Amino acid sequence: NAGVMQNPRHLVRRRGQEARLRCSPMKGHSHVYWYRQLPEEGLKFMVYLQKENIIDESGMPKERFSAEFPKEGPSILRIQQVVRGDSAAYFCASSPSILGGPEAFFGQGTRLTVV
Amino acid sequence: GESVGLHLPTLSVQEGDNSIINCAYSNSASDYFIWYKQESGKGPQFIIDIRSNMDKRQGQRVTVLLNKTVKHLSLQIAATQPGDSAVYFCAENIANAGGTSYGKLTFGQGTILTVHP
Numbered sequence: 365n366a367g368v369m370q371n372p373r374h375l376v377r378r379r380g381q382e383a384r385l386r387c388s389p390m391k392g393h394s395h396v397y398w399y400r401q402l403p404e405e406g407l408k409f410m411v412y413l414q415k416e417n418i419i420d421e422s423g424m425p426k427e428r429f430s431a432e433f434p435k436e437g438p439s440i441l442r443i444q445q446v447v448r449g450d451s452a453a454y455f456c457a458s459s460p461s462i463l464g465g466p467e468a469f470f471g472q473g474t475r476l477t478v479v
Numbered sequence: 480g481e482s483v484g485l486h487l488p489t490l491s492v493q494e495g496d497n498s499i500i501n502c503a504y505s506n507s508a509s510d511y512f513i514w515y516k517q518e519s520g521k522g523p524q525f526i527i528d529i530r531s532n533m534d535k536r537q538g539q540r541v542t543v544l545l546n547k548t549v550k551h552l553s554l555q556i557a558a559t560q561p562g563d564s565a566v567y568f569c570a571e572n573i574a575n576a577g578g579t580s581y582g583k584l585t586f587g588q589g590t591i592l593t594v595h596p
Binding site for chain 2 (some may be wrong): 368395397399404406407408409412419420425455457459462463465466467468469470471472473
C-alpha cells in the first residue's frame with residue numbers, strides 16, 4: 365500500500381507564474397489536508413477537503429490560492445501569480461475518515477522555491 | 480491567539496540517555512494531541528497520540544504525558560539512539576463549535592533533537 369504521494373518533490377517558479385502541487389492520498393482515503401511549513405516553523409493548516417468538497421479552507425490565503433479534490437485523480441493545490449513569500453514546503457495528509465489525526469499519514473512534501 | 484508552543488528549541492543528548500521534549504498548549508478544548516517526528520527533507524511521521532481524557536500513554540520506547548492542569552505535554556524517549564535525531568512537533572486537534580472534531584491540527588514550533596554517538 366503506497367503512502368501519500370506528492371509531486372513534484374521540488375518546484376521552482378519565477379514570480380508571477382503558477383504553481384500546481386499534487387497529492388495522491390493513500391488507497392481508501394477520501395479525506396485530504398494541506399499544510400504549509402515555512403523554514404524552522406511548524407506546519408500551518410491550509411485546507412481540508414473530501415472528495416469534490418472543500419470542508420474547511422480557513423487557513424487558505426484569500427487570494428491566489430485554491431484547492432480541489434476531484435472525484436477522480438489527485439488533490440491539487442494551486443497558487444497563482446506566485447511571490448517570494450510563497451516559498452515553503454507544502455505537505456498533504458490523507459485519512460480514511462473524518463477523524464483524521466492519528467489516522468492521517470503525511471506525504472513527503474513539495475518544496476516550492478519562488479525566484 | 481491560542482497556540483501550541485515548545486519550551487526548548489534544541490536538545491542535545493548522548494546515545495543511550497533518555498530524552499524529554501516539552502510542549503505547552505493554551506486551548507482547553509483540545510480533543511487529542513499528537514507527537515510527530517520530522518527528519519530532514521521528509522514529512523511528519525506519527526509517533527504517538529494521547530486523548531484529552533488520559534494523562535499518560537506508552538508506546539515502544541516513547542511515553543507521552545499530559546498535564547491538563549498546567550496545559551503541558553511531554554514526550555519521553557527512552558534509550559535515545561542516533562536515529563532519533565530529528566525535529567519533534569507536538570500538535571493538537573481542537574473540536575469545532577459543533578462539538579465534533581476532524582483532523583485539522585495546530586502544530587507547535589518544533590524541537591530539534593540531536594543524539595551524539
